[in-house]
Amino acid sequence: MGILHWLFSWETLAAFLTLAIFSFLYKENPVYRLAEYLFVGLSAGYGFAMTYFLAMKPNLMDPFIIPIMQRLHLLGGELLPINWWYIIPTIFALLYLSVITPKYSYLIRLPFAFLLGLGSGMAIPRAFQASILEQMWDTILHSPNWQGYAELSKQYEWSLTVVFISAIIIFVSVLAVLAYFFFSKEHKGAYGKFARFGIIVLMIGFGASFGSTVMARYSLLIGRLMFLLKWLHIVSY
Amino acid sequence: MFFSRTLPMILVFVMGVIGASLYFIPHPSAQALENTLSQWSIAIGSFAIFLAITSLIRRYITNIKRGKEVVYNLVALISLFGMALLGLINGTGPDSVFQKIFINVQVPLDATMFSLLGFYVTSAAYRAFRARNVEATLLLLTAILVILGISTIGDSQTWLRDLQEWIMNVPNLAQKRGITIGVGLGMIATSVKIILGIERNWMGG
Numbered sequence: 001m002g003i004l005h006w007l008f009s010w011e012t013l014a015a016f017l018t019l020a021i022f023s024f025l026y027k028e029n030p031v032y033r034l035a036e037y038l039f040v041g042l043s044a045g046y047g048f049a050m051t052y053f054l055a056m057k058p059n060l061m062d063p064f065i066i067p068i069m070q071r072l073h074l075l076g077g078e079l080l081p082i083n084w085w086y087i088i089p090t091i092f093a094l095l096y097l098s099v100i101t102p103k104y105s106y107l108i109r110l111p112f113a114f115l116l117g118l119g120s121g122m123a124i125p126r127a128f129q130a131s132i133l134e135q136m137w138d139t140i141l142h143s144p145n146w147q148g149y150a151e152l153s154k155q156y157e158w159s160l161t162v163v164f165i166s167a168i169i170i171f172v173s174v175l176a177v178l179a180y181f182f183f184s185k186e187h188k189g190a191y192g193k194f195a196r197f198g199i200i201v202l203m204i205g206f207g208a209s210f211g212s213t214v215m216a217r218y219s220l221l222i223g224r225l226m227f228l229l230k231w232l233h234i235v236s237y
Numbered sequence: 238m239f240f241s242r243t244l245p246m247i248l249v250f251v252m253g254v255i256g257a258s259l260y261f262i263p264h265p266s267a268q269a270l271e272n273t274l275s276q277w278s279i280a281i282g283s284f285a286i287f288l289a290i291t292s293l294i295r296r297y298i299t300n301i302k303r304g305k306e307v308v309y310n311l312v313a314l315i316s317l318f319g320m321a322l323l324g325l326i327n328g329t330g331p332d333s334v335f336q337k338i339f340i341n342v343q344v345p346l347d348a349t350m351f352s353l354l355g356f357y358v359t360s361a362a363y364r365a366f367r368a369r370n371v372e373a374t375l376l377l378l379t380a381i382l383v384i385l386g387i388s389t390i391g392d393s394q395t396w397l398r399d400l401q402e403w404i405m406n407v408p409n410l411a412q413k414r415g416i417t418i419g420v421g422l423g424m425i426a427t428s429v430k431i432i433l434g435i436e437r438n439w440m441g442g
Contacts, residue, residue, distance in 0.1 A: 178418060
């Protein structure tokens with residue numbers, strides 16, 4: 001009973017699929033491909049169901065489509081109020097289906113135009129605020145930062161001198177990186193040397209990003225190997 | 238011509254101007270309009286998943302009809318329909334079969350797939366990382382220091398952990414900040430181009 005329970009458990013299925021994916025390390029094989037296609041299918045199905053419940057249902061179905069279907073006696077349940085304003089996104093959403101008919105497929109541009117226009121418009125002030133102003137504000141050595149330096153010193157257990165020198169390094173490095181990406185001025189002389197310092201900062205940053213990515217992958221690998229050992233009852237934690 | 242080109246461009250311009258200006262109007266009605274428009278855009282955007290799923294299903298069915306990798310395509314098709322219907326009919330609650338399949342099938346597949354990259358990224362690093370010049374040497378050294386600092390060696394050699402933390406919080410932060418400012422400027426420029434109709438690639442041919 002114990003072995004059967006172990007054999008037909010969710011853990012065994014997960015372990016089998018883990019081994020199926022690892023089998024790719026030897027070479028591409030039918031078991032790996034089966035797991036790969038299963039993953040794609042499940043991900044698409046999962047994405048569809050979650051999009052329906054998290055985005056479509058609260059923002060389109062509940063305020064407009066379900067109440068209309070209830071009034072047409074296509075759906076039962078407690079009668080929901082109709083929010084007539086939602087006829088606008090419903091029409092835009094239905095225009096996606098115009099792609100089915102080649103003659104009217106150009107109508108798909110209308111929902112795209114709505115999304116793209118609104119998205120671009122909203123992005124302008126937000127990108128300016130989050131990506132430019134706040135980044136510049138945190139980089140500049142301004143007086144409210146002194147409080148921040150004390151907090152950083154406590155957080156990382158660095159001395160105030162290290163924190164202050166680091167702040168100067170950040171300030172100069174950000175300027176150097178921006179100088180490297182500014183191509184309206186030729187990278188020659190003192191400016192060229194400053195831009196070259198920007199490349200050095202970029203390389204250090206890319207190295208750090210690469211190192212942490214490698215470790216994140218290894219952490220996943222260790223997690224999967226530990227899962228297999230736990231499944232085989234070799235380790236218990 | 239009006240419906241295929243002019244109307245979409247007018248719509249992009251109008252929605253763009255509304256989207257940008259709402260940010261600067263602190264009146265509650267403007268904030269309410271912004272929330273409503275955000276909800277509408279989520280609703281319209283989410284409907285696009287129908288197109289994506291339809292396109293995927295059509296591809297699988299075409300492959301099956303042509304006799305190309307029938308078993309694999311069937312597995313993908315059945316798992317797609319199975320997972321979607323399970324979620325839609327039974328719900329996606331924490332104790333549902335839908336969540337059980339997600340946790341015991343999809344999560345292990347996803348985690349193992351990404352853990353495989355650990356092998357390939359190491360092999361790629363071995364081949365690509367040659368200390369040919371100052372920049373490459375710096376990249377190599379930083380990567381090694383960060384890897385050692387994060388690993389268990391960092392627990393015993395605290396200076397290594399401190400150095401790794403400093404690299405992540407100082408030069409790495411400066412590099413990311415420089416790139417973020419550049420990306421922000423690029424986003425603003427592209428958004429303005431789209432709203433003004435200078436960038437029209439999104440309309441296709």
